[in-house]
Amino acid sequence: MKKVKVLVVGGTGYLGQHLLQAYAHANPNANGNPFVFDLAFTHHSSPPPHLLVDAIPSSIYFQVDLKTGVGFEAISNTFGQPDVVVNCAAISVPRPCESDPATAHAINVPSSLVQWLQSFEKRTTLLIHLSTDQVYEGEKSFYKEEDIAVPVNVYGKTKVAAEKFISENCPNFAILRSSIIYGPQTISPVPKSLPIQWIDGALAKGEEVQFFHDEFRCPIYVKDLVAIILALTSQWISEGKQMQLLLNVGGADRVSRVQMAEAVAQFRGYDTSLIKPVPASSVDRGVKSPADISMDISRLVQTLKIHPVSFKDGVRSTFATEARQ
Numbered sequence: 001m002k003k004v005k006v007l008v009v010g011g012t013g014y015l016g017q018h019l020l021q022a023y024a025h026a027n028p029n030a031n032g033n034p035f036v037f038d039l040a041f042t043h044h045s046s047p048p049p050h051l052l053v054d055a056i057p058s059s060i061y062f063q064v065d066l067k068t069g070v071g072f073e074a075i076s077n078t079f080g081q082p083d084v085v086v087n088c089a090a091i092s093v094p095r096p097c098e099s100d101p102a103t104a105h106a107i108n109v110p111s112s113l114v115q116w117l118q119s120f121e122k123r124t125t126l127l128i129h130l131s132t133d134q135v136y137e138g139e140k141s142f143y144k145e146e147d148i149a150v151p152v153n154v155y156g157k158t159k160v161a162a163e164k165f166i167s168e169n170c171p172n173f174a175i176l177r178s179s180i181i182y183g184p185q186t187i188s189p190v191p192k193s194l195p196i197q198w199i200d201g202a203l204a205k206g207e208e209v210q211f212f213h214d215e216f217r218c219p220i221y222v223k224d225l226v227a228i229i230l231a232l233t234s235q236w237i238s239e240g241k242q243m244q245l246l247l248n249v250g251g252a253d254r255v256s257r258v259q260m261a262e263a264v265a266q267f268r269g270y271d272t273s274l275i276k277p278v279p280a281s282s283v284d285r286g287v288k289s290p291a292d293i294s295m296d297i298s299r300l301v302q303t304l305k306i307h308p309v310s311f312k313d314g315v316r317s318t319f320a321t322e323a324r325q
Contacts, residue, residue, distance in 0.1 A: 002035040007082040010089030011041025017186035022226045049188035069112030081120045086128045097155040098287040108158035126236040133179045138290025152288045179250040183222030184321040203270045211257040213277035216292040218250030221314035253311040254294035
């Protein structure tokens with residue numbers, strides 16, 4: 001049976017862990033011929049969490065410094081050239097990017113990763129790169145991929161620079177402009193607060209909580225994002241044609257933080273009067289945030305025939321999955 005080598009860069013993060021689980025349990029086939037995934041992942045901290053390693057025993061892992069590229073040679077020697085690389089690694093919180101732009105640029109623009117891929121004689125690797133909806137200015141609703149990227153903060157600027165670097169230096173790529181990613185907790189719990197779980201915890205206290213009413217996103221359920229990445233992987237392996245894709249990757253709904261909180265409250269039976277709508281301008285977050293970066297996802301739907309779930313259905317699935325864990 002054919003083995004397809006997949007490397008997840010940033011495999012210990014939220015999306016990375018969900019991806020590794022999905023690849024490990026997938027039953028893919030190319031034109032009716034089944035194949036199996038040979039998995040590897042990178043981590044920055046040492047060692048990777050044992051819960052993750054134990055859950056995916058067939059995978060191998062490598063410590064890599066994305067700033068310097070130290071660690072990639074070990075992957076070449078032990079794992080070899082991947083068929084697919086999924087880059088989930090980033091400094092994705094806008095405020096730290098604002099306070100240290102140089103580090104944000106060094107991590108978020110994957111120059112060492114791309115240079116490593118260029119070291120292979122064959123140009124047969126697909127790079128799937130996670131970008132962000134924060135490349136958009138936020139002055140209108142439902143941005144399309146062809147709209148000009150005008151980021152308003154350092155995080156967005158580093159992601160635009162990454163997109164440019166990849167499109168100029170990689171023969172095969174899929175750049176995914178992702179919105180807020182939400183869903184159940186990972187095998188090895190991540191330290192950052194997750195959107196649905198944070199809202200749930202805040203409202204469970206029975207006290208009034210402020211939420212922005214005037215910032216809009218299209219949050220995507222993590223398992224939809226994983227399905228999109230697996231579909232791109234299968235398409236690449238099946239067809240082997242040149243791929244240069246840019247896709248908006250969001251959920252089915254344009255929602256404010258208030259509407260997100262209301263969906264959680266309605267599912268959990270909390271008092272919705274605890275949700276106090278406030279303007280985003282009422283809080284100084286130390287970084288400029290775009291107001292409306294909702295996205296048109298028609299290209300995604302047409303290209304992969306995947307229809308992301310509604311926000312309410314994603315919330316329901318998140319709680320149902322966590323109840324089973």
